[in-house]
Amino acid sequence: MEKSDDLGSHISQEMSNFSAFHPEFFLLMGVPGLEDSHLLISIPFSIMYFLSLLGNTIMVLVISTHESLHQPMYIFLMMLALTDVFLTSSTIPKTLSIFWFGSHKIYYNGCLAQVFFIHFNFGTESAILLSMAYDCYFAICKPLTYSSSLTGTFIWKIAMVALFRSFCIITPFVFLLKRLPFQQSNLIEHTYCEHMSVAKLATADISVNVVYGLIIAACSAGLDMILIVVSYTIIVSAVLRLPSSEARFKAFNTCVSHICVIILFYIPAFFSFIAHRVGHEHISLEFHIIFANLYVLVPPMMNPIIYGIKTREIQQRFFAIVCKVICDDFVARVSLTKR
Template sequence: MKAQPPRIDHPLSSSGEVLQDMSNSTSFHPDFFLLTGIPGLENSHHLLAIVFSFMYILGVASNSTLIAVISVHESLHQPMYFFLVMLAVGDLVLSSTTVPKTLCIFWFGSHEISFDSCLVQIFFIHFICMTESAILLAMAYDRYIAICFPLSYVTKLTLSFLRTIVSVSVTRSVVIMIPVILLLWRLPYQGGNIIEHTYCEHMAMARLATASILINVIYGMVIIILTSVIDLFLIGLSYVSIIQAVMRLSTSKARRKTSSTCVSHLCVITLLYVPAFFSFIAHRIPHNSIPPYVHILVANLYVIVPPMLNPIIYGVRTKEIQQKAIKMFMGNFIEYH
């Protein structure tokens, strides 16, 4: 007779009561995982919940406003603003995939997440991050054409070209993420179901498996190379050409004006890639090298700070968006009153 898998105590229950089997006799998957929140900062969860709630609401409001302003005004129906809408939609999905569950942990102690929901969360987190990386590459190409070949801008960045970019970006992300989900699904999870995080993450989940995860580790590195590393390399090449073109301009005023159009893009790139690479490296070095709460805090900032700041960065630095937003809100205010 096949032995029953071990039972697990709920680690967050003060009574230590046995709540549920890790799995039944026909499955190697637990019914649920337990997200601990931020280990070491349990006493600060309510304070963090207030901060995260404010940042999430601000991110949703600012991204929704950016999408509305660009959608309503035909003068903003240009490639650069099209990319901003894509970025804003991605930010809304990214933050809404992770932050509500995090807030449920902080506010209500709701730690459980089903096995399937965990996989869905992992899919959307990495899918959006890879798609946004492709969008940032497309935005670098947009700046490259606008600065280096301004007369060809309209003919090169056509509607059909933009549609191709969207299709390729989404397809690349889906094709890369399907094996990730399948690799996680094939693993047996009979040793534990405690994820020390506020949301499900690929390597954090894989480490709970009772089988070798070498292929998961290798494929994770392949993903980084196929997406972030290649995208960053191509973005770097674009900016080398942009810098050369800017330096050839005759006056310092012209150089400042031209280069200022790239500042917002560079800020968004920094916000996306720096915490992403930190999280990637932190998962692959000994756990005692970095306190767990530092790693998990950075991982949370990765999914909440860029969605909050990206529309603000572009809204503050883009006069067209500022003017249209003020006009739209003032018009609605006057009409209401």
């Protein structure tokens, strides 16, 4: 608590030095009330971040370097892996710097940039998950037209639409925050700059921010989730009608990995979204902040594991790369020994 009080007095002193419309910087508190446990909390966070970077990097390298994997499903997986890297990297490095070095300061424009990239990557990942459901629908329900419908050009068009949609719907968040005055406090009770956690500090009406956030959540991630549920309802119905039990098992096996990833992504994200609206009299601030970090850590960490276990082709290519590296290293050591 003494550490928190010192931080608070430092904030008050800094705030008294200027009366600008916008503060020069914000101060991210980390996890209020658990300041003494920051180093302990950082251990699982850093492990999960490392595993996320490692797993998703391997996924991108394996898929991008093998032409046999340049198929719709694997290209979507590569897009998902890239988005996961950007999503975790937009929040966790700053979170860890708070935990390790007490680096609470984030400049005003840097905070707005972080708001943009967090929500932009979230929106892009939601669109990619919808695209993967669309891919699964065509593969199971319309296999005869699969190759002709999901061409390479069409897939990259989907990627461009996903990026363009995220850019268009997330950019207004930055301008909605930029119009607000912050003349009382620059203390953010979080480990990173999230739209509502920043907006709540404003000394003006934030109704527009709240309403726009609700509309975007409903019309992007909410609509994506509804379309995904509809797609998988049709897919499951089609799978149950397959005559062969082996074909049904193979189709269900493909669907299960997608469904696991979707559950891991949407449920924690919507929990964090709701927590901002219901207030911390119902959900403790500490739990909300830790959970908000887990929703940008756990799905990116688990996605490569889920798809690595469920997708035999990725396993085979990965082990082939590992074997080649080991063999090349062994041959190089033998040749050096002979010399």
